[in-house]
Amino acid sequence: MSFIEVEHVSKEYISEGKSFPALKDISISIEKGEIFGVIGLSGAGKSTFVRCLNYLEKPTSGVVRIDGTDLSELKEAQLREKRQKIGMIFQHFNLLMQRNVLDNVAFSLEVSGMKKKEARKKALELLKKVGLEDKKKAYPAQLSGGQKQRVAIARALATEPEIILCDEATSALDPETTRRILEILKDINKEYGITIVVITHAMSVVEEICDRVAVLDSGELKEMGYVSRVFKNPHSKAAKRLIYDSERSVG
Amino acid sequence: MVGDSLFNVILSGTGETLLMVLLSTALGYFIGLPMGILLTVSDSSGIAPNAFLYKILDGVVNITRSIPFLILLILIQPITKLIVGKSYGTVSTVVPLTVAAAPLIARMVESSLKEVDKGVIEAAISMGAGKLLIVNKVLIPEAKISLLIGVTISLGTILGYSAMAGVVGGGGLGDIAIRYGYYRYETKVMLITVFVLVLLMQVLQYIGNYLSKRYDRRKA
Numbered sequence: 001m002s003f004i005e006v007e008h009v010s011k012e013y014i015s016e017g018k019s020f021p022a023l024k025d026i027s028i029s030i031e032k033g034e035i036f037g038v039i040g041l042s043g044a045g046k047s048t049f050v051r052c053l054n055y056l057e058k059p060t061s062g063v064v065r066i067d068g069t070d071l072s073e074l075k076e077a078q079l080r081e082k083r084q085k086i087g088m089i090f091q092h093f094n095l096l097m098q099r100n101v102l103d104n105v106a107f108s109l110e111v112s113g114m115k116k117k118e119a120r121k122k123a124l125e126l127l128k129k130v131g132l133e134d135k136k137k138a139y140p141a142q143l144s145g146g147q148k149q150r151v152a153i154a155r156a157l158a159t160e161p162e163i164i165l166c167d168e169a170t171s172a173l174d175p176e177t178t179r180r181i182l183e184i185l186k187d188i189n190k191e192y193g194i195t196i197v198v199i200t201h202a203m204s205v206v207e208e209i210c211d212r213v214a215v216l217d218s219g220e221l222k223e224m225g226y227v228s229r230v231f232k233n234p235h236s237k238a239a240k241r242l243i244y245d246s247e248r249s250v251g
Numbered sequence: 252m253v254g255d256s257l258f259n260v261i262l263s264g265t266g267e268t269l270l271m272v273l274l275s276t277a278l279g280y281f282i283g284l285p286m287g288i289l290l291t292v293s294d295s296s297g298i299a300p301n302a303f304l305y306k307i308l309d310g311v312v313n314i315t316r317s318i319p320f321l322i323l324l325i326l327i328q329p330i331t332k333l334i335v336g337k338s339y340g341t342v343s344t345v346v347p348l349t350v351a352a353a354p355l356i357a358r359m360v361e362s363s364l365k366e367v368d369k370g371v372i373e374a375a376i377s378m379g380a381g382k383l384l385i386v387n388k389v390l391i392p393e394a395k396i397s398l399l400i401g402v403t404i405s406l407g408t409i410l411g412y413s414a415m416a417g418v419v420g421g422g423g424l425g426d427i428a429i430r431y432g433y434y435r436y437e438t439k440v441m442l443i444t445v446f447v448l449v450l451l452m453q454v455l456q457y458i459g460n461y462l463s464k465r466y467d468r469r470k471a
């Protein structure tokens with residue numbers, strides 16, 4: 001049994017009376033401690049997929065199991081508790097603009113029910129971990145993109161999650177900053193054995209940190225395998241296109 | 252009317268006006284703030300969509316907002332009498348002022364809370380935050396500057412309404428302006444009351460602007 005099991009998951013969005021299939025019969029298993037990449041062009045369904053993993057989006061059909069628990073069977077309060085063990089970081093950081101850096105990190109702990117004072121103490125430790133101790137009194141508006149994402153990572157880590165979901169976490173950052181953020185993700189994966197799911201449209205991100213990768217196209221899973229294999233010998237058209245295009249843009 | 256007594260009349264009128272405005276705005280928030288929160292969360296894009304609740308609240312707000320204040324004042328006189336015991340004077344005016352303030356405030360709170368970045372709300376949900384926590388620790392704190400500006404606008408609007416209530420013996424500066432300035436042709440008194448009203452409005456605006464600049468963290 002895998003740590004994250006996605007079985008025959010489909011998701012249809014209903015908008016203006018019409019239904020639109022964003023995910024079609026996706027089955028993916030992710031192992032504990034793995035860094036798993038999901039890649040695809042814009043609109044492929046990557047965000048929808050990752051949002052199904054913490055039920056921000058409820059699949060139309062199929063099962064999502066985290067550590068053996070079928071998320072559809074959880075009551076609202078149980079789901080909230082489960083989410084505390086699944087951290088998430090976003091492309092646009094999504095920090096609280098009216099809270100300083102320290103209190104942003106403390107926020108996830110407050111959500112988990114910790115008292116403010118204790119939360120701040122723990123938050124400070126995590127800020128040290130991401131190297132932002134000296135910025136604890138600053139507000140997000142005073143930080144660079146890379147610094148904001150480090151705050152978001154500290155916030156996600158604070159509740160000691162078993163999984164971290166990254167939806168285009170480096171897409172708003174320059175290559176150098178991207179490398180530093182990926183470095184941090186790699187470190188926490190090694191240090192704590194946290195399972196990480198990385199959503200990206202950039203091949204370089206997958207190459208840099210992922211063990212395995214799934215290729216999504218128009219809501220369908222086109223290919224899945226070890227990064228080295230998929231890059232050397234892509235089977236699907238979608239994978240070939242992604243790899244070929246990225247090589248061309250680099251070269 | 253000269254010197255001391257004029258000063259006293261204006262002073263007590265100012266006191267009455269401030270009492271009416273502050274009290275009815277406070278009561279207005281007591282009703283309007285929860286309404287605004289419910290309007291925000293129950294809307295289709297909110298954290299607890301409920302079309303039925305939204306439609307009802309939206310309807311109530313729209314209807315009360317579309318009645319001109321002077322009409323509202325007269326329309327609810329029986330209710331005012333029932334609550335306060337009489338339908339004129341400072342305390343009585345608080346009733347229609349509150350009824351006018353609540354829907355205005357509800358709308359302003361709604362628009363402030365809807366400005367909060369959807370991504371931040373989603374981040375909170377992903378952490379396992381419940382709805383009440385999201386309202387208390389995300390929506391309201393993140394919207395605090397906009398909410399504060401809303402308070403300034405509400406106070407200003409209610410100040411204007413309170414002056415209007417003078418027409419029907421509502422007490423305060425408006426009452427003085429009507430009684431002395433209009434009925435007794437004492438233009439000087441009227442001008443002084445207008446001056447005091449303008450002054451009050453300016454002070455309000457100044458405090459509001461100062462606080463919102465002072466506490467806004469969104470700029471570097």
Ligand SMILES: Nc1ncnc2c1ncn2[C@@H]1O[C@H](COP(=O)(O)OP(=O)(O)OP(=O)(O)O)[C@@H](O)[C@H]1O
Binds near residue numbers: 022046
């Ligand atoms: N709430 C929604 N309602 C209707 N359609 C939606 C909704 N969310 C996403 N979609 C559609 O589903 C498809 C997949 O969207 P998704 O956001 O998962 O793509 P993505 O791979 O993350 O793209 P991007 O790289 O642009 O972020 C898109 O065609 C999108 O328009």
Ligand SMILES: [Mg+2]
Binds near residue numbers: 047
């Ligand atoms: Mg996306």
